[in-house]
Amino acid sequence: xxxxxxxxxxxxxxxxxxxxxxxxxxxxxxxxxxxxxxxxxxxxxxxxxxxxxxxxxxxxxxxxxxxxxxxxxxxxxxxxxxxxxxxxxxxxxxxxxxxxxxxxx
Numbered sequence: 327x328x329x330x331x332x333x334x335x336x337x338x339x340x341x342x343x344x345x346x347x348x349x350x351x352x353x354x355x356x357x358x359x360x361x362x363x364x365x366x367x368x369x370x371x372x373x374x375x376x377x378x379x380x381x382x383x384x385x386x387x388x389x390x391x392x393x394x395x396x397x398x399x400x401x402x403x404x405x406x407x408x409x410x411x412x413x414x415x416x417x418x419x420x421x422x423x424x425x426x427x428x429x430x431x
Contacts, residue, residue: 350403351402351431352401353400353406353428354399354429354430355398355413356396356397356426356427357372357386357398357426358424358425358426359393359394363417363422363424368424369387371417374416375409386398400431413426
């Protein structure tokens, strides 16, 4: 809020000012390549946790395979952290070393 004297100089007039808030930082959720997790399992993970169709999931899986990592999606921090934990837990439950990480976009 800003203050200023009114035109007569006797009182104070309060003016509201709009606070500008920055959008929250976004985080990339990525899968890292390993030599043991089957490609089909990676596709299932991408479909199950990131709602990708089979074609898009296959493209991301191939990016992970060829480039060492692939972006699954970009989310606010809490959502990204939840997805990362869900994927890592799911991979461990199925005895795969697949690793999911997040980093600020």
